[in-house]
Amino acid sequence: MRKSVTEDKSVVADILDKAEVVWLALADDEGPYCVPVNFAVQGDTLFLHSGKKGRKAACLDSGAPLAFSAAVDVRFKTSDENACKLGYRFRSVMGCGVPRLLTGDEKMRALDLLTLKYAGRTMPYNEKYLPVTAAYAIDITSATARIKE
Template sequence: MRRSDKAVTEQGAIEKILHTGTICQLAFSDEPVPYLVTLNYGYHDGALYFHSAREGRKIDLIRKHGQAAFTVALDRGLITGEKACDWSVRFQSVVGHGSVILIETPEEKRQALDLFMAQYSSDDFSYPDKMIQATAVFKLEINAMTAKQSRIEA
């Protein structure tokens, strides 16, 4: 990272960003250009959890490559100023990559969906069998990640 003063290196601080976020962008290798998609997610124990339709470009690319890059960014507010160069944004972000695994069994899907829903709510949820069958559930096991922040007061 070029700007080491913006680096977030403490694992607990990085995980706090991942636990706080609500939107993740996944990037897949594809031809002639990469494919980028924005999704809700859940974070738990070094992995990001997602759900989607069982068919589509994203699922095809997971099956083909099994790898993706990701970013989670938190908008912490706009900074204004008198001159254009005084304007900025407070933010925190995590970027990384990892192996993407489709979760197949109904019980594993339910466990993953619980981790997903824990990102947004402390409520308990049930998942009807029909919904489980109709939903793709997958996780990205994070292989590497870096984090940075700007204009965040300690």
């Protein structure tokens, strides 16, 4: 493993707590599919929501393993010396997991976690959207963090 990469769960958790978006890498019969999503994290589980129809929902409903990534503190590194010194500083997470559809109280808890993360508080829901909204848990099977400074 590279010296800038760690499996330390506290480092992974810190990055995921600060990340605004997770990129999901999914695959289906059409091939690879990558999509950014809002998410919340609790322990070794990511939570996200989706419409019940569409390619993303179909991939998640399949229960097939997926990959995800997130990055925070992304800053361009300049150099007057040469092009090889240009690049980025960042903290990132790459991981794998298995999605599962949530229903009932678990679905509402996931939606509350998402609302709390992005709005800073729980809020009421428009009841007409709940029947067409799916919530998923992604049980993280592995994750590493990379710190590039």
